[in-house]
Amino acid sequence: MKKVHIIGVAxxxxxxxxxxxxDAGWEVSGSDDECYPPASDYIAQLGIPFHxxxxxxxxxxxxxxxxxxxxxxxxxxxxxxxxxxHEMGVAIKSFPEVIAELTADQHRVVVAGSYGxxxxxxxxxxxxxxxxxxxxxxxxxxxxxxxxxxxxxxGEVAVIEGDEYPTAHWDDRSKFLHFNxxxxxxxxxxxxxxxxxxxxxxYVQPFVExxxxxxxxxxxxxxxxxxxxxxxxxxxxxxxxxxxxNGALWRAENIAYGETTTFDLTHDGELLVRLETSLLGxxxxxxxxxxxxxxxxxxxxxPDELAAAVAAFSGVRRRLNKxxxxxKVPAYEGFGSSYEKAxxxxxxxxxxxxxxxxxxxxxxxxxxxxxxxxxxxxxTAFEGLSDVLVFHPATQGxxxxxxxxxxxxxxxxxxxxxTAVPVHTVDDVHTQLQQVLDADSVLLVLTSGNLDxxxxxxxxxxxxxxx
Numbered sequence: 001m002k003k004v005h006i007i008g009v010a011x012x013x014x015x016x017x018x019x020x021x022x023d024a025g026w027e028v029s030g031s032d033d034e035c036y037p038p039a040s041d042y043i044a045q046l047g048i049p050f051h052x053x054x055x056x057x058x059x060x061x062x063x064x065x066x067x068x069x070x071x072x073x074x075x076x077x078x079x080x081x082x083x084x085x086h087e088m089g090v091a092i093k094s095f096p097e098v099i100a101e102l103t104a105d106q107h108r109v110v111v112a113g114s115y116g117x118x119x120x121x122x123x124x125x126x127x128x129x130x131x132x133x134x135x136x137x138x139x140x141x142x143x144x145x146x147x148x149x150x151x152x153x154x155g156e157v158a159v160i161e162g163d164e165y166p167t168a169h170w171d172d173r174s175k176f177l178h179f180n181x182x183x184x185x186x187x188x189x190x191x192x193x194x195x196x197x198x199x200x201x202x203y204v205q206p207f208v209e210x211x212x213x214x215x216x217x218x219x220x221x222x223x224x225x226x227x228x229x230x231x232x233x234x235x236x237x238x239x240x241x242x243x244x245x246n247g248a249l250w251r252a253e254n255i256a257y258g259e260t261t262t263f264d265l266t267h268d269g270e271l272l273v274r275l276e277t278s279l280l281g282x283x284x285x286x287x288x289x290x291x292x293x294x295x296x297x298x299x300x301x302x303p304d305e306l307a308a309a310v311a312a313f314s315g316v317r318r319r320l321n322k323x324x325x326x327x328k329v330p331a332y333e334g335f336g337s338s339y340e341k342a343x344x345x346x347x348x349x350x351x352x353x354x355x356x357x358x359x360x361x362x363x364x365x366x367x368x369x370x371x372x373x374x375x376x377x378x379x380t381a382f383e384g385l386s387d388v389l390v391f392h393p394a395t396q397g398x399x400x401x402x403x404x405x406x407x408x409x410x411x412x413x414x415x416x417x418x419t420a421v422p423v424h425t426v427d428d429v430h431t432q433l434q435q436v437l438d439a440d441s442v443l444l445v446l447t448s449g450n451l452d453x454x455x456x457x458x459x460x461x462x463x464x465x466x467x
Contacts, residue, residue: 005059006030007081008069009050010039013140013163016150017067017095018048020102020138023152026065031058031081033073036450038142038317042149056084065091067098070168072397094168096178103136103158103179109294110162110179112210113187113223115341116287119279120185121161122146122316123291128157130309131301135159141335142317157300164206165193174206181214184236185221185294187287189228192338194374195367195401204232211235221294224248225286242293243286250293252285257351261285265292265303272296273303276311280320280332281348320345323445326463329437333455336446337366339377346384349442356442358384361429361454363391363447364409370394372402378412385444387419387436389429391451426454430461437466 004021008014009030018028031051035043043050051058054073058081059066066085068074076083085092111121118141125137126145136158138150162176162184189207197203211220212235220236223229225243233239242250253271255263262276263285277288288310295301301309315321317333324331330353334345342362349358360382364370369377370393382388390413392406406422413420419436423429429451437443443462445455 001025001027002064003027003029003060003062004065004067005063005085006067006069007054007058007079007085008032008071008074009048010035010043011069011071012039012042012142012149014067014069014095015039015042015046016138016140016148017098019046019148019150020099020136020152022046022048023150024102029058029060036453037456042142054079054081056080059085059088063088063090065093067093067095068168069095070166072400075169094171094175094178096167096175099138099160100178100180102152103160106136106158107156107182108158108160108179109183109185110160110176110181110210111185111187112162112164112176112207113229114190114192115338115344116187116283116290117161117163118335119284119287119316119319120187120291121159123287123310123313124159124185124295126313127291127295127301127306127309128155128159130312131305133157133300141319144314144317144321145312162210164203166196174210176210177206177213181210181218183219183221183294183298184210184214185290186211186229187223187290188226188340189232190226190338190340192368194371195397198373204228208232208235219294219297221290221297223286223290240293240297242290244282244289248289250289252289255282255285265289267296273307275307277313279313279315280352281344282351283344283348284315284320318448320348323459324462325459327466328439329441329443329462329466331443331445331459331462333445335448336362336369337448338368339374339381342381342446345444345446346382349444350384353442357386357438357440358442358444359387359389359433359436360385360444360446361389361391361423361433361451363449363451364393364404365447365449367397367401370398370401370403372404375404375408375412378409379416382413382416382418385418387421388413389421389423389432389436391423391429391447391454394449425452426457429454429458430465433462434465439466
């Protein structure tokens, strides 16, 4: 049995890679310098030997392969474990290279875009699983209904979430360019990762390369609701469109939003099937239509199989999933890693809770939210909210860009006419939430981090405090 060691294994993508390798018969070990739920729970579930802290002795002497993440701390100059891996002379690869090798014998569907890709990848994977098609899949998030974030299946299709972020410290190519996509589902193209792509032109270029790399038989499934997507569809060998717009080939019509949302799925104006979903918001209806467009066009499932699976899909953790049970104040967690994701979450809650007071607990965790070039995001990002509790910005990588301070963010949100309050600790958060929340409120947690551990106990505290 071949052995692989993964440095930085506690990331969602790296742990998903670990599971694929386990499925393929590899013996896996790993290390990371920090690990908290849900990643720590997932690593424990996989049962792989896991070391907290980086040191040369973590790597087995007889290892066949080392996979190194792109975390800023994982360079030979700054990390003893990474340095030792290079000194060993063993094969070193990035996780996208490994995924490409593991899926080489399958029809690869790559889901790409500035937002929505985790949900769409989860939907595609879940629908194929529900229809017993045994797909291979790789998801950069934690689907609620699925035991694992990845699986090496024996079916004809591999569904891969594709990220535009650079591959590794030694490889600046976008991750999704390694996957050799047969088909691409493109959700959106909006400027993001400003620390890596300083201009919109630089950001778009990898997406253009992705479409140009598709084979002649490849199909682009393009979101017609996004101008950035429509601007580049001509680079694909062939494409179809989906969305809520009148011009979309695959479209949702007669939408009835509620605790269960229902809508007609149409193709070129013809009704195919009525679908129902527990997911919130217009953007999730859009996501479902995109997944349906690809699966039905490629005849991978029937309309009835599609409808049954969509109705049974509970969503993805941290993608607007409800985190409270007994609280009279419902609370949802959104993956607030960018402006567009925050806006989609807020608009979804406005749609499903009209007239309610919306409050956000927000952590500027990603480089984009912390970068001074994105300061104007705060002028409109929280429109529709009454109060925003602003947690202190994350500090990892702060010296790589012009970092905003908590005080500047609070001031900018306040200047937009929204009550903004800085919070630093668990006690701060609890105190402020007790002041602003009441029975007519809805809480939205926006972060791609962990709020220094606040998230670990927040659901239970809300259920107890507002029972």
